[in-house]
Amino acid sequence: MLRDRYPDSDILAQRGHWDDATRQVILDRVHNVPPFRHFDARQRDTLEALCDRIVPQHHRPLSRRIPIAPWIDARCHEPAAEGFQYDDMPPNAIAWERGLAGLDQTASALFGAAFAELPPDEQDSVLRAVRDGHPPGREWQRLPARRWWIHVAIQEITGTYYAHPYAWDEIGFGGPAYPRGYAALNNGAPEPWEARERAP
Amino acid sequence: MKQLHVHLSSNWVLDAAMREYSPRETVDFCIIGTGAGGGVLTQRLARFGFTVVALEAGNWHDSESDMVSDEAGSARLYWNDLRITGGTDPLEFGANNSGRGVGGGTIHYAGFCPRLHPSDFQVRTLDGVAADWPLRYEQLEPYYEQMEREYPVTGPARFPWGKVHGYPYGPLQAGTAGQQLIAGCTRLGIPVVAGGPVAIPAGRVGKRPHCIMRGFCLLGCKVGAKSSMLVSHLPDAVAHGAEIRTGSMAYELPLDRAGRVTGVRYYRTLENGRLVAEEQHARAVIVAGYAIETPRLLLNSTSSRFPRGLANSSGLVGKFLMAQAGPVVWGRFAKMIRQYKAPPACACTEEFYETDPRNDFVRGYALQTVSPLPIAMAHLIAEESGSFGDELLAAMQAYNHYAAVGVLGEILPSEQNSVTIHPSATDHYGIPVPYARFSLSVNDRRMMRAGIAKAREVLMAAGAEETHAVNRYAHLVGTCRMGCSPSDSVVDQWCRSWDVPNLFICDGSVLPTQGSANPALTISALAARTAAQIRSRRGA
Numbered sequence: 001m002l003r004d005r006y007p008d009s010d011i012l013a014q015r016g017h018w019d020d021a022t023r024q025v026i027l028d029r030v031h032n033v034p035p036f037r038h039f040d041a042r043q044r045d046t047l048e049a050l051c052d053r054i055v056p057q058h059h060r061p062l063s064r065r066i067p068i069a070p071w072i073d074a075r076c077h078e079p080a081a082e083g084f085q086y087d088d089m090p091p092n093a094i095a096w097e098r099g100l101a102g103l104d105q106t107a108s109a110l111f112g113a114a115f116a117e118l119p120p121d122e123q124d125s126v127l128r129a130v131r132d133g134h135p136p137g138r139e140w141q142r143l144p145a146r147r148w149w150i151h152v153a154i155q156e157i158t159g160t161y162y163a164h165p166y167a168w169d170e171i172g173f174g175g176p177a178y179p180r181g182y183a184a185l186n187n188g189a190p191e192p193w194e195a196r197e198r199a200p
Numbered sequence: 201m202k203q204l205h206v207h208l209s210s211n212w213v214l215d216a217a218m219r220e221y222s223p224r225e226t227v228d229f230c231i232i233g234t235g236a237g238g239g240v241l242t243q244r245l246a247r248f249g250f251t252v253v254a255l256e257a258g259n260w261h262d263s264e265s266d267m268v269s270d271e272a273g274s275a276r277l278y279w280n281d282l283r284i285t286g287g288t289d290p291l292e293f294g295a296n297n298s299g300r301g302v303g304g305g306t307i308h309y310a311g312f313c314p315r316l317h318p319s320d321f322q323v324r325t326l327d328g329v330a331a332d333w334p335l336r337y338e339q340l341e342p343y344y345e346q347m348e349r350e351y352p353v354t355g356p357a358r359f360p361w362g363k364v365h366g367y368p369y370g371p372l373q374a375g376t377a378g379q380q381l382i383a384g385c386t387r388l389g390i391p392v393v394a395g396g397p398v399a400i401p402a403g404r405v406g407k408r409p410h411c412i413m414r415g416f417c418l419l420g421c422k423v424g425a426k427s428s429m430l431v432s433h434l435p436d437a438v439a440h441g442a443e444i445r446t447g448s449m450a451y452e453l454p455l456d457r458a459g460r461v462t463g464v465r466y467y468r469t470l471e472n473g474r475l476v477a478e479e480q481h482a483r484a485v486i487v488a489g490y491a492i493e494t495p496r497l498l499l500n501s502t503s504s505r506f507p508r509g510l511a512n513s514s515g516l517v518g519k520f521l522m523a524q525a526g527p528v529v530w531g532r533f534a535k536m537i538r539q540y541k542a543p544p545a546c547a548c549t550e551e552f553y554e555t556d557p558r559n560d561f562v563r564g565y566a567l568q569t570v571s572p573l574p575i576a577m578a579h580l581i582a583e584e585s586g587s588f589g590d591e592l593l594a595a596m597q598a599y600n601h602y603a604a605v606g607v608l609g610e611i612l613p614s615e616q617n618s619v620t621i622h623p624s625a626t627d628h629y630g631i632p633v634p635y636a637r638f639s640l641s642v643n644d645r646r647m648m649r650a651g652i653a654k655a656r657e658v659l660m661a662a663g664a665e666e667t668h669a670v671n672r673y674a675h676l677v678g679t680c681r682m683g684c685s686p687s688d689s690v691v692d693q694w695c696r697s698w699d700v701p702n703l704f705i706c707d708g709s710v711l712p713t714q715g716s717a718n719p720a721l722t723i724s725a726l727a728a729r730t731a732a733q734i735r736s737r738r739g740a
Contacts, residue, residue, distance in 0.1 A: 180412070
């Protein structure tokens with residue numbers, strides 16, 4: 001199902017064409033991954049396993065894997081204002097703690113083991129139960145599972161993944177474009193410096 | 201009125217000497233908020249010779265150092281203070297629907313600047329629902345014309361919907377994504393505008409640079425090409441003696457014994473990070489904090505005279521909150537699109553804007569180009585398909601084969617959709633936070649379903665192999681509606697409070713209905729009209 005559409009894409013190599021402020025934000029994201037400070041070892045295992053199922057990275061060499069869980073840990077450790085909170089949801093850090101506990105409870109109810117210890121296909125069954133809104137587990141009595149799935153798990157994990165230039169290489173996104181801009185505007189054409197899509 | 205020349209450079213004002221007033225000095229006007237309403241009022245009133253202080257909760261955006269070409273790195277552009285959200289269709293806040301910092305939401309809007317149609321001002325009369333405005337289209341028209349010159353807005357020589365009109369500037373070229381809406385509509389025989397109305401000129405305007413087709417308009421225009429209050433009206437306001445006081449969060453409007461407001465109490469964040477309470481004295485106050493913060497401030501300003509909140513004898517402050525329906529519909533094409541190039545705001549059709557007796561709903565929708573960047577696209581795909589894992593990654597690998605269309609639809613006002621003060625939660629200033637409740641009506645749902653179906657049809661006609669859709673919402677209006685009498689509204693047609701003679705409200709919250717037009721231009725036109733009325737009442 002996955003194929004390497006843009007084997008020649010290396011957006012990070014374009015960083016000399018970016019403005020200073022943008023370059024700093026993106027290089028910081030690539031090079032300064034924060035340490036875990038918020039979640040305990042078990043929560044961390046559950047979170048890492050969750051990230052692995054939502055955006056699997058087995059197709060990437062180790063050196064090109066995108067760290068996700070540390071950024072979620074950092075946002076829970078030092079919560080930034082996010083503009084709103086659903087009236088049936090707790091603050092974000094607590095939503096994460098409850099959701100991770102809920103994943104383990106659902107895993108335990110369905111397959112008799114912690115989420116991180118399950119094989120991938122059983123993990124996916126747990127995630128489908130959460131996504132569909134009625135997973136077994138005490139935590140889900142006080143945490144709306146569907147809302148947690150879309151607005152916490154999916155949004156933050158895919159949001160962290162697709163903020164990374166390695167993910168941009170995978171989808172052929174041109175990335176930052178100031179001050180150079182884009183000139184090839186017709187027929188979906190690439191700029192001279194952009195990678196071509198490889199035919200299937 | 202003299203022709204205004206407001207096209208200066210993009211951020212010179214950061215270096216310019218700005219007049220500063222002492223809070224104890226009584227100024228003519230204290231304006232709260234610097235977005236599409238507050239920005240124009242600050243500029244107009246300063247030009248008319250009034251002393252003006254505009255309070256802005258956020259900071260100046262220096263386009264070079266504060267704006268980035270990056271989806272995840274742009275949180276500082278948004279109003280991210282806590283709001284509680286509920287109802288059967290709870291709205292998300294922050295990000296695309298509320299701005300923070302000088303320029304407000306105009307910093308990160310896409311730039312679509314259509315006018316309302318004449319019918320929008322008479323929805324009660326024509327359709328038997330919602331409300332009529334206390335003014336007619338023709339009374340706002342001269343101010344639309346002013347704003348289209350001053351922003352400026354680009355578009356065709358003949359815009360065929362609503363009251364037919366033309367635009368003073370020509371549009372940019374459409375990118376490949378925008379071309380799909382144009383092609384699909386054309387194949388179906390649906391009239392479509394191939395460029396505009398969009399506030400991004402093709403070429404330089406004044407000292408403002410030419411657009412570089414960077415495509416990051418929703419994350420602030422680093423170039424300074426897209427019009428915003430930051431590059432259009434606010435530099436001119438400062439040049440004419442207005443003070444824009446940043447880091448200043450209004451929390452209460454004090455009253456004197458005669459029932460007039462005496463100024464604004466606000467928390468100011470000093471350069472060393474310390475928070476101090478200050479009070480700016482003013483002969484009149486204009487609240488322009490948009491549809492959530494404006495009612496919040498009024499509801500938090502209680503007194504023995506106004507126990508339910510300032511200017512709220514009608515009980516309507518906070519009522520009739522509207523979002524605009526903004527479903528995103530996308531098609532997957534065999535050909536390459538690369539939708540991240542060129543401004544997302546490009547082409548539109550308003551062919552389905554008006555009530556059509558063949559529909560099972562009243563009022564309508566517009567179709568506009570949108571171009572989700574990767575993070576937004578991943579959220580859309582995951583939400584619509586429920587997919588995750590390799591399935592989600594594979595769908596995202598086709599990113600460059602998607603073109604999207606936004607349905608911008610008219611949600612009707614409902615008294616149940618409201619902003620109140622949350623009973624317990626406070627923000628980091630200690631100010632009680634707003635609690636917004638929002639639920640769709642049957643008419644709203646039918647309209648959105650029809651809009652999505654039409655967008656799918658257009659994308660298929662353009663060559664899409666499959667289409668997808670997710671409901672989204674944009675633009676918050678209502679909550680302090682204008683009307684013809686003190687019992688049915690909060691302000692009159694000049695945006696003046698019925699209850700407090702020296703208090704004005706001039707932002708999206710005064711709109712009784714919203715049409716299917718992005719509200720920025722209408723808010724600015726109302727602000728220009730209010731400013732003109734203030735000037736004429738002074739007898740200048």
